[in-house]
Amino acid sequence: MKIVEQLLFLVLSGAAIYLFARNIGKIRRNILLGQAEEFNDQPKLRWNNMLYFALGQKKMFSNPLVAVLHLIVYAGFIIINIEILEIIGDGILGTHRLLLPLLGSSLYTIFISAFELLAVLVLLGCLVFLLRRNVVRVNRFTKPELKGFPFKDANAILITEIVLMSLFLLMNAADLQLQSLENTTNGFNGIVSQLLTPLVSGCSISTIECIEKAAWWLHILGIFAFLNYLPYSKHLHILLAFPNAYYARLTPIGKMSNMPMIEREVKLMMQPELAADLPASDAPMKFGAKDATDLSWKSILDAYSCSECGRCTAACPANQTSKKLSPRKIMMDTRDRITEIGKNIDQHGPTYTDNKKLLGDYISVEELRACTTCNACVQECPLLISPLNIILELRRSLVMEDSNVPNEWAMMFGNMENNQAPWKFSNEDRGNWAKS
Amino acid sequence: MVKVLSEMAAAGESPEILFWVGCAGSFDQRVQRITKAFADILNKTNTSFAILGSEEACTGDPARRAGNEFVFQMLAYQNIQTLNNYNIKKIVTTCPHCFNTIKNEYPVLGGSYEVIHHATLLQEMIKAGKIKMKEAGDFKGKKITYHDSCYLGRANGIYEAPREVLQALDADLVEMKSCRTKGLCCGAGGGQMFKEDEPGDKRINVARTEEAIATGASVVAAACPFCMIMWEDGVKQKGKEAEIELKDIAELINERMV
Ligand code: SF4
């Protein structure tokens, strides 16, 4: 019987890890469908960013209460997963509480009690988060782009965490009860689970054994399920926050990326010798981004890293005044679109096109036009994501590829070209204010 | 007395600093008053400066952010040529958009200068004692609130300089609900200044004006010409022209310096 369980465990964990690795591999491939952009300068600063912003969640602390809860849920969840190592060890070796004889009763009691306390904190944190989403209904969680899957996704993860933590505590409580029924001498104690033993006190030894085993299996199966749900969920951010912080753009946030091809064109026209050092390219000129794959790979990584928290949208002046634009939606659309492109590749091969585009089929012109480039979204994002970057690349395509420009802008461009000012004034008069 | 660089250069002189006026500062009637106030301060502090006059062109910021890189590159090329020909080293500007573009976006195109926004220059001059305020502080007890420009604040991290400048007025500086990194945009950036708003329930400048009204401040100080234009409109929409005075930090200092 034991060997069957061991085998089953091995097969299941192997399958879970294989599936997870395969999905992560696909996400990596999808990210690399984006355009090349180098982010290898200043490695020291990059490691620091990863430490402070990903691990330390520094930007979350503009709201300390939420930040502390989030850190507890996150850190608690990670640390409790150290206990998973024991669970996996037990699963493979067919042992029961492998670390107990190694650490000795008292040390093991401390070890387990610490985890149990964390588990309770995680549980409470998740409860508060559930309340904020479903009862208090914090404004940024009720925007239209969260309707449907994203809303359920967030709740599903929170509930799963609560269930996992409860199973962990129940498993320990059952174990304690067994110890007392069997008068074990070298047992352990758990600071929280000892309070829960009444839950199983009326049961026979065999029932309790069953409960203990079931809790153990459900706990580990839950973890495997969680692992394989991640790639489809906004909870991917718990992993991708790290590379995303490392590869964060280090340039001032007000600086737009240069377009060397256009710089070269203009210099060729005005003063050809200046264009000599600029790289020429035989590829057909393509301006800005129409589809997700036209974006920098970093923007696609941004999209996969987005936690859909909506801090960007809450800060967006356009969104605050009920314009259609929501920077969070820009990130969600980009992720949905690149996922779709990835699926197309899997199903129909790399040359297939579905005649859809990020610009138009996902993100509308009206949304793009509403942006004031104020950078509030970039400033607020705890994950160092830039929705603005995507907006600006799409705008470039809209204007330069499609000549899709509102009249007032067409006039502005004309004035700038002819009079060197966005208004229709003669540039000769530029210094007139100084004369009067 | 404002000298134009071409005339100065013809006389074999060169200024310590170039005053980059910007399009709004040159052509918009309201903003011209800010430009003049700042030029006044430069004169009163005996700063050696000049303007480009008709040789200045738009930096290209609104075109670039609207998506038209061609127009941006043409204007950038033209400006960088002019600035490099005059061998300009240091530039001061009253416009955060010009500031951001010249400081952050011109260097890769071959235009590297020391660029300073007038908020920072005024702060330095006050610190150095070059600007002295009149004794009788007619601002005592008056509430002033400062509006952060996105391109000065978030884009370039300048939050304290304009506030320190306002401290010199001895007024009661109050903050709006959203300020500094969380400052609410005036609604002008990214080319919005030059087109109608997209459909929504409110204009952004009106939302911002409401925040100022809530503070009870009688003066709103700005450090950006486009913010100023949006504020003028917002305050008018709310019918608060009589209660709220809109001033650039340069105007406030110029009116009350010795
Ligand atoms: S930059 Fe654009 S999308 Fe981002 S907050 Fe400002 S207006 Fe909204």
Ligand code: SF4
């Ligand atoms: S972009 Fe950043 S701030 Fe916006 S929803 Fe995603 S994680 Fe949150």
